[in-house]
Amino acid sequence: MYFYGYARENGSYGVRNHVVVMSSVICANGVVEEIARQVPGVLPITHYHGCDSTREITLRTLGGIGRNPNIAALLIIGLGCEVCPASDIAEAVAPTAKQIEYLVTQDEGGSSETARKGADIARQMLQDAQQEKRVEASLQHLMVGVECGGSDAFSGITANPAVGVVTDRLIAEGGTIIMSEITEMVGTTHLLKRRAANHEVAKKIEAYINLGKEAEDWATGPQLLTRGIAPGNIEGGLTSLVEKSLGAICKGGTTTINECIPYAMKPNTKGLVIMEGDGSDIESMAGIAAGGAQVIIFTTGRGQISGFAGVPVIKVSSNSTIYKNMKGDIDVDAGTIIDGDKTIGGVGEEIFELMLKVASGELTRPEINKQNNFAIRQEGFHWPSLREMVERGL
Amino acid sequence: MEYKAIKTSPRDNVAVAVQAIPEGKTVTIPDGNEVVANELIPLGHKIALMAIAKGAGIIRYGEVICTASEDIKPGDCVHIHNTIE
Numbered sequence: 001m002y003f004y005g006y007a008r009e010n011g012s013y014g015v016r017n018h019v020v021v022m023s024s025v026i027c028a029n030g031v032v033e034e035i036a037r038q039v040p041g042v043l044p045i046t047h048y049h050g051c052d053s054t055r056e057i058t059l060r061t062l063g064g065i066g067r068n069p070n071i072a073a074l075l076i077i078g079l080g081c082e083v084c085p086a087s088d089i090a091e092a093v094a095p096t097a098k099q100i101e102y103l104v105t106q107d108e109g110g111s112s113e114t115a116r117k118g119a120d121i122a123r124q125m126l127q128d129a130q131q132e133k134r135v136e137a138s139l140q141h142l143m144v145g146v147e148c149g150g151s152d153a154f155s156g157i158t159a160n161p162a163v164g165v166v167t168d169r170l171i172a173e174g175g176t177i178i179m180s181e182i183t184e185m186v187g188t189t190h191l192l193k194r195r196a197a198n199h200e201v202a203k204k205i206e207a208y209i210n211l212g213k214e215a216e217d218w219a220t221g222p223q224l225l226t227r228g229i230a231p232g233n234i235e236g237g238l239t240s241l242v243e244k245s246l247g248a249i250c251k252g253g254t255t256t257i258n259e260c261i262p263y264a265m266k267p268n269t270k271g272l273v274i275m276e277g278d279g280s281d282i283e284s285m286a287g288i289a290a291g292g293a294q295v296i297i298f299t300t301g302r303g304q305i306s307g308f309a310g311v312p313v314i315k316v317s318s319n320s321t322i323y324k325n326m327k328g329d330i331d332v333d334a335g336t337i338i339d340g341d342k343t344i345g346g347v348g349e350e351i352f353e354l355m356l357k358v359a360s361g362e363l364t365r366p367e368i369n370k371q372n373n374f375a376i377r378q379e380g381f382h383w384p385s386l387r388e389m390v391e392r393g394l
Numbered sequence: 395m396e397y398k399a400i401k402t403s404p405r406d407n408v409a410v411a412v413q414a415i416p417e418g419k420t421v422t423i424p425d426g427n428e429v430v431a432n433e434l435i436p437l438g439h440k441i442a443l444m445a446i447a448k449g450a451g452i453i454r455y456g457e458v459i460c461t462a463s464e465d466i467k468p469g470d471c472v473h474i475h476n477t478i479e
Contacts, residue, residue, distance in 0.1 A: 153437070153438045154412070157400050157402070157410050157412065157438075158400070161402045161455075191457055226474070227460075227474070227479050234473075234474060236438045237410065237411075237436065237437070237438035237439035237440065237473070238438075239440070239452070239459060239460050239472070239473050239474055239477055240459050240460045240477075240479055242457070242458075242459045242460070243454055243455075243459040243460070246454065246455040246457060246459065247455075250402065250455050254456070337400065337424075338398065338400070338412040343424050344400075344402065
């Protein structure tokens, strides 16, 4: 089986052909936005990182995004005094041999001068990118992220199992699936370890899920739990933590887990890969995209509408009510498993077929809606929360 | 009205009600099987598709999610009252 992608110098295939203008630090965001105003064909990527203690996470994430095959050419706008300079990001992307330029605002004579120069570079990059044509590529070159957000009681019955069918199918064709959101795997260590390719992967799975539990405990605080799940889950019909988590991880299908990788890192193997990271939707997709995924499949029960900058996101609803209410935001309705005569396998097939079309150029709803969301993972201690400040009388 | 419950894996011995199923009603599973509800099965709750002996695993998504704490008959509601972790 094939899709039609843009062949890149390093042997990868893009499913999109974006010229990206990216800030290396929050302070350069305005310049990036100005370039995007002057040259509407570019895809601007801005964020709130790049200084203080955020050098490593910024460099790793932006470097990975820059290397993503969906990006044909990259212009990075820096400020100059930031801890994550534009030149370092350019260097991280350089091995792909794609067209990269960077401008440092403090060296170019300020914002307007940098924007003017940047706009000229971006125009040329757009011109050059048009020379690229789609060619046939085997599914071994397709890496897809699976994600869920705004889940409901039906997510684990319809949309997530259907995505699991897509996962198994793509892996059988030689492709790669990245699944993250470790916080939603808590309780399934014994099941996922059994699927590990080797002892090292099994050990990593256990360590990741322990970390996920720590993060969950910290985020939710002390709760009245029965069998590790909240009273609302039990009222909804869930009987155990294993059952709850299986509802999320069934997106990962049934195959061997070949590798565990850190956030925003590229997998070294094909097949099923687990990436560490929590369940924050946009930050999670950033890690997956930085790992090189060209497409993301995203299930939702409540109607989570976001896409991701540079990566088509296929939205799958778990129920038909949300599909009917938000038709312009959802690509596939898995609610037909409940309301219609579709099976999990049938909807899985429908998503798989759409995924091939999307990989060959068909736009997804979030792309049409210009939901080019982007965020780098928040980490570490910054400042006490407002609640803590009030408690301290400050 | 046709009542429906969804099974995720062929190995599953329970299915999940996608609408409340009143006592005595026949439930259709998309693989073609049918089972009669012995009691009310609320939306999102599980119905036993076969007899599950005390101590046997409750299987959903093809995996053991908990263990029967008593003998469960086909058509019973399966939840915290008749299972242990």
